[in-house]
Amino acid sequence: MAQESTTRRPTIRMVAERAGVSAATVSYVLSGRPGAQASGVREDTEVRVRSAAEELGYVPNSSARAVRTGRTGTILLSLTMLSDPWSLSIVRAVSRAGAGAGLTPLIAADTDWRPLIHKVQTDAIFIDAPAKGQEDLFASLAAAGHNLIVLHPEMEPAGFDVVRSEEYAGCKLLADRLLDQFSTVGLLAPRGLDPTNLGRRASAYVDALEARGLSVRPEWCPPTGDDETSAFQAALDLLRSPDRPRAVMATSEFIAQAALGAAAVLGLRPGVDIGIAGVGNAFDDRTGGVGLTSVGPEGFFEAVADLIVGRATGTDTSPRRAHAFAWQVFDRETTLGI
Amino acid sequence: MAQESTTRRPTIRMVAERAGVSAATVSYVLSGRPGAQASGVREDTEVRVRSAAEELGYVPNSSARAVRTGRTGTILLSLTMLSDPWSLSIVRAVSRAGAGAGLTPLIAADTDWRPLIHKVQTDAIFIDAPAKGQEDLFASLAAAGHNLIVLHPEMEPAGFDVVRSEEYAGCKLLADRLLDQFSTVGLLAPRGLDPTNLGRRASAYVDALEARGLSVRPEWCPPTGDDETSAFQAALDLLRSPDRPRAVMATSEFIAQAALGAAAVLGLRPGVDIGIAGVGNAFDDRTGGVGLTSVGPEGFFEAVADLIVGRATGTDTSPRRAHAFAWQVFDRETTLGI
DNA sequence: CTGTTAGCGCTTTCAT
DNA sequence: ATGAAAGCGCTAACAG
Numbered sequence: 001m002a003q004e005s006t007t008r009r010p011t012i013r014m015v016a017e018r019a020g021v022s023a024a025t026v027s028y029v030l031s032g033r034p035g036a037q038a039s040g041v042r043e044d045t046e047v048r049v050r051s052a053a054e055e056l057g058y059v060p061n062s063s064a065r066a067v068r069t070g071r072t073g074t075i076l077l078s079l080t081m082l083s084d085p086w087s088l089s090i091v092r093a094v095s096r097a098g099a100g101a102g103l104t105p106l107i108a109a110d111t112d113w114r115p116l117i118h119k120v121q122t123d124a125i126f127i128d129a130p131a132k133g134q135e136d137l138f139a140s141l142a143a144a145g146h147n148l149i150v151l152h153p154e155m156e157p158a159g160f161d162v163v164r165s166e167e168y169a170g171c172k173l174l175a176d177r178l179l180d181q182f183s184t185v186g187l188l189a190p191r192g193l194d195p196t197n198l199g200r201r202a203s204a205y206v207d208a209l210e211a212r213g214l215s216v217r218p219e220w221c222p223p224t225g226d227d228e229t230s231a232f233q234a235a236l237d238l239l240r241s242p243d244r245p246r247a248v249m250a251t252s253e254f255i256a257q258a259a260l261g262a263a264a265v266l267g268l269r270p271g272v273d274i275g276i277a278g279v280g281n282a283f284d285d286r287t288g289g290v291g292l293t294s295v296g297p298e299g300f301f302e303a304v305a306d307l308i309v310g311r312a313t314g315t316d317t318s319p320r321r322a323h324a325f326a327w328q329v330f331d332r333e334t335t336l337g338i
Numbered sequence: 339m340a341q342e343s344t345t346r347r348p349t350i351r352m353v354a355e356r357a358g359v360s361a362a363t364v365s366y367v368l369s370g371r372p373g374a375q376a377s378g379v380r381e382d383t384e385v386r387v388r389s390a391a392e393e394l395g396y397v398p399n400s401s402a403r404a405v406r407t408g409r410t411g412t413i414l415l416s417l418t419m420l421s422d423p424w425s426l427s428i429v430r431a432v433s434r435a436g437a438g439a440g441l442t443p444l445i446a447a448d449t450d451w452r453p454l455i456h457k458v459q460t461d462a463i464f465i466d467a468p469a470k471g472q473e474d475l476f477a478s479l480a481a482a483g484h485n486l487i488v489l490h491p492e493m494e495p496a497g498f499d500v501v502r503s504e505e506y507a508g509c510k511l512l513a514d515r516l517l518d519q520f521s522t523v524g525l526l527a528p529r530g531l532d533p534t535n536l537g538r539r540a541s542a543y544v545d546a547l548e549a550r551g552l553s554v555r556p557e558w559c560p561p562t563g564d565d566e567t568s569a570f571q572a573a574l575d576l577l578r579s580p581d582r583p584r585a586v587m588a589t590s591e592f593i594a595q596a597a598l599g600a601a602a603v604l605g606l607r608p609g610v611d612i613g614i615a616g617v618g619n620a621f622d623d624r625t626g627g628v629g630l631t632s633v634g635p636e637g638f639f640e641a642v643a644d645l646i647v648g649r650a651t652g653t654d655t656s657p658r659r660a661h662a663f664a665w666q667v668f669d670r671e672t673t674l675g676i
Numbered sequence: 677c678t679g680t681t682a683g684c685g686c687t688t689t690c691a692t
Numbered sequence: 693a694t695g696a697a698a699g700c701g702c703t704a705a706c707a708g
Binding site: 010061074083105107108110118141143270 | 421
């Protein structure tokens with residue numbers, strides 16, 4: 001903590017002095033641990049210590065404590081796209097799961113996590129979008145004692161956990177469902193059909209079409225980009241066209257929201273005038289607004305949160321491994337009519 | 339960092355041993371600081387040290403460093419309602435402002451910040467929704483050397499900074515603007531017109547109406563609650579009514595988004611069939627979807643970010659004080675037609 | 677240019 | 693029931 005030159009942060013020793021006890025006793029009292037081999041601290045000493053601490057405005061130095069104990073009671077969640085409902089669902093699930101164990105999630109939003117782990121010490125680190133080729137780095141961090149949980153469809157666990165969700169299979173499922181219900185289906189994906197960069201989710205869409213002998217219409221698959229503005233624009237352009245598809249499949253809930261917004265502006269009622277479906281199923285415990293038809297792994301957030309918390313506490317000592325989650329379609333209003 | 343029993347995290351001494359130098363030298367190399375009074379470290383030593391660190395997968399213990407230096411390079415942002423665009427704007431602004439000084443924001447989402455400051459050490463703490471009656475706590479934390487910046491309309495600075503924004507005056511401005519443009523204006527506020535809990539923003543609406551001799555119609559001011567679902571429902575109910583107002587004023591951007599969603603479902607075009615305005619003006623640098631008419635302090639996020647960063651680095655040594663921001667109305671598509 | 681030394685604030689045996 | 697002392701991993705004077 002950066003300090004005023006005039007103000008000094010009170011230490012445990014100052015509290016001890018004021019209470020007329022030793023630093024050790026203060027530590028026992030304030031951390032609620034039984035002192036040494038005996039059962040506890042005498043009532044009146046405890047009271048003296050507590051009021052001395054209060055009077056001085058003493059806040060224990062968490063860094064010093066962490067140096068000794070090796071634990072911090074925090075979990076680092078490195079999340080790109082904090083505005084995505086998916087991210088908020090992760091945060092909420094980890095908060096809930098960690099509360100019992102006294103663990104609090106700290107969020108790093110859309111930042112490179114490498115400099116961060118040089119700055120903050122946490123009991124576990126979750127990374128939602130590891131870059132390609134960072135396997136070795138992860139492995140060495142894991143070997144150095146870090147509790148790493150990464151979300152990645154292909155990376156192999158090597159001392160760290162890998163959370164996998166079957167996005168390709170899931171998205172294929174969704175595309176098929178949409179094609180069953182709607183005569184024509186468009187795609188809203190960050191890079192559209194860009195062949196040099198066709199994501200798993202977009203591939204599933206393409207494959208579903210081709211399996212039915214339908215041809216892919218590029219004008220129905222505009223790239224949305226990665227930010228809200230461009231996603232909204234792309235959706236608007238697509239839905240505004242007189243020749244628009246009957247439904248669109250958005251490759252993230254974030255893009256689905258942009259599509260909902262675009263439909264709103266155009267006066268198209270989701271589920272009535274236009275079918276809209278997203279990928280991720282982050283709404284199941286949030287249900288923001290109209291129910292968005294989506295595909296995703298059931299119980300995903302809770303399971304991932306439990307994993308992270310188990311690793312952070314040290315309760316879960318099973319070997320680090322890959323955790324796969326199967327996806328299913330959740331039909332909601334945006335494809336059913338309201 | 340919780341560790342495997344088998345794996346031990348490498349220390350600076352292990353690196354030193356492997357490189358055949360002292361711990362101090364390793365410290366100099368890795369923190370990029372010039373050693374003692376001389377200009378630097380010899381080239382070859384530096385190389386040896388770096389590769390030794392690499393091979394061991396050494397990551398410096400940030401807690402130990404923080405104990406020594408008293409600084410962490412992080413800023414704690416305690417934010418309620420992370421889904422609100424306002425919060426995301428704060429995060430983005432602080433990220434940007436802190437990047438140059440090597441400061442990274444860490445976000446605590448919708449959590450009590452008190453246990454947190456016992457767990458993490460940061461160079462500054464921003465609190466967006468301090469509870470009533472915490473003034474004394476803040477003052478004592480400040481006295482104990484914490485860099486506190488709180489957002490509050492009335493709290494008086496006492497060793498900590500208070501960021502104020504003139505919400506009442508601003509909301510009055512917005513309500514007046516809407517009443518100039520639309521014959522009837524409804525209100526979407528968390529607790530509606532609840533007299534026991536009438537917020538500043540809702541009061542401004544009421545006062546604006548009364549100043550014009552207009553009567554407040556309770557059925558146009560349903561409580562939205564604090565979560566997206568209920569906000570959406572409330573908006574839907576209001577806008578669905580045949581007797582709905584021509585425009586609605588939402589007391590946050592988050593509620594405004596719910597209103598936009600409700601309008602979407604009903605096929606009402608914002609700015610054409612229904613006027614919608616929000617409070618906060620967080621969209622100015624995000625422009626998600628349709629341009630939302632809003633009221634808010636101009637340059638707010640940048641100014642607050644600069645304040646936080648200045649306090650965190652210690653650059654800004656001016657006395658802690660209240661920082662007021664005047665609001666203005668930003669007319670955009672949702673009240674103008676698209 | 678590098679090593680030695682002395683702590684930072686805290687927890688935790690081990691005595692008493 | 694409490695205190696003395698050692699040491700976590702690191703940095704910062706100072707010595708050489």
